[in-house]
Amino acid sequence: MLRAIDETITESNIDAKFRVYYLYPDILTLSHIDELAKLRHFLPYFDIPFQHASERILKLMGRHYDRAHIDGFLSKIRSTFPDAFIRTAFIIGFPGETNADFAEVVRFVEDNRFESVGIFQYHDEPLAASSKLPNKVDEDTAKDRIMRLTPVLERIYAEQYEARKGKKQHGYIMEIRDDSIIVRPELHAPEVDEYDEVELSKVAQKDREIGKYISYTL
Numbered sequence: 001m002l003r004a005i006d007e008t009i010t011e012s013n014i015d016a017k018f019r020v021y022y023l024y025p026d027i028l029t030l031s032h033i034d035e036l037a038k039l040r041h042f043l044p045y046f047d048i049p050f051q052h053a054s055e056r057i058l059k060l061m062g063r064h065y066d067r068a069h070i071d072g073f074l075s076k077i078r079s080t081f082p083d084a085f086i087r088t089a090f091i092i093g094f095p096g097e098t099n100a101d102f103a104e105v106v107r108f109v110e111d112n113r114f115e116s117v118g119i120f121q122y123h124d125e126p127l128a129a130s131s132k133l134p135n136k137v138d139e140d141t142a143k144d145r146i147m148r149l150t151p152v153l154e155r156i157y158a159e160q161y162e163a164r165k166g167k168k169q170h171g172y173i174m175e176i177r178d179d180s181i182i183v184r185p186e187l188h189a190p191e192v193d194e195y196d197e198v199e200l201s202k203v204a205q206k207d208r209e210i211g212k213y214i215s216y217t218l
Helices: 002-012 030-037 055-061 067-080 099-112 139-164
Strands: 018-020 042-047 085-092 116-121 169-176 180-185 196-199 213-216
Touching (some): 002 018, 002 030, 030 067, 085 099, 085 139, 116 139
Parallel strands (some): 018 042, 042 085
Antiparallel strands (some): 169 180, 169 213, 180 196
């Protein structure tokens, strides 16, 4: 299907690219990454909801993959797409999650430095199998863990932003303000990932148009 989309864009001779969401790690293989690399119009944006980093919790969640699979998958993406943007998500406070399990999530985030991370606090759903699991994590503990993970992510994002300064960026103008322009970087997903705020003086007058694709520096 993705190959057909890619070929259609090429045959139509239009300036378009596409990204893929919800690449679940229990159904993806390393060969899928090789196939994506062959597509001319694929944006190297990987939305992979790992859910957790502790193998024990992943098993309780009913996930059919382990850390070896995850680590190999991430290594393959980074080596094949050096500029890849990887977004993931974690559920914090899943029944049975210990401090040691949570610490694995923190280490996993620090080791892999994802470009975007969604953090969700676990809540029982009436029909979900997890609602029947023992050893519930109390709400205060789950919230405390999220508060401890948040500054780790903020530090990583800040370091990534600093690393981008002075380098040419590409993106789409989303908003024009009195003294700045809000730009969605090309790899960032609309209404999901962070946008850049660029000084108005750094964007030529002729390029100041909502939706226009521009080059810019931070």
